[in-house]
Amino acid sequence: MPHPQIRHERCKGCGLCVDACPKHVIQMSRKINQQGYFYADVVNESECTGCKLCAVACPDVGIDVYGRKRGDPK
Numbered sequence: 001m002p003h004p005q006i007r008h009e010r011c012k013g014c015g016l017c018v019d020a021c022p023k024h025v026i027q028m029s030r031k032i033n034q035q036g037y038f039y040a041d042v043v044n045e046s047e048c049t050g051c052k053l054c055a056v057a058c059p060d061v062g063i064d065v066y067g068r069k070r071g072d073p074k
């Protein structure tokens with residue numbers, strides 16, 4: 001199944017990935033990373049379609065998306 005992987009330590013807490021995800025897979029955590037930012041976290045992984053909009057939106061290249069997109073041929 002497709003899923004995003006967020007490098008928490010790279011995250012600057014901008015929230016762009018949260019806004020970019022049409023499936024509400026990502027939310028901001030209440031925890032702080034070593035840089036002192038509230039980081040983005042995966043909360044709803046099973047809804048991920050693998051569209052990669054979150055990865056494209058991240059200015060800090062902090063998100064990778066793994067797995068096939070839903071609907072892609074096997």
Ligand code: SF4
Pocket residue numbers: 003004020021022023024025026047048049050051052053054055065
């Ligand atoms: S790949 Fe698409 S559906 Fe999955 S978390 Fe990123 S924006 Fe959301």
Ligand code: SF4
Pocket residue numbers: 006010011012013014015016017018039040057058059060061062063
């Ligand atoms: S877009 Fe990148 S830097 Fe911004 S909150 Fe999401 S993971 Fe963090």
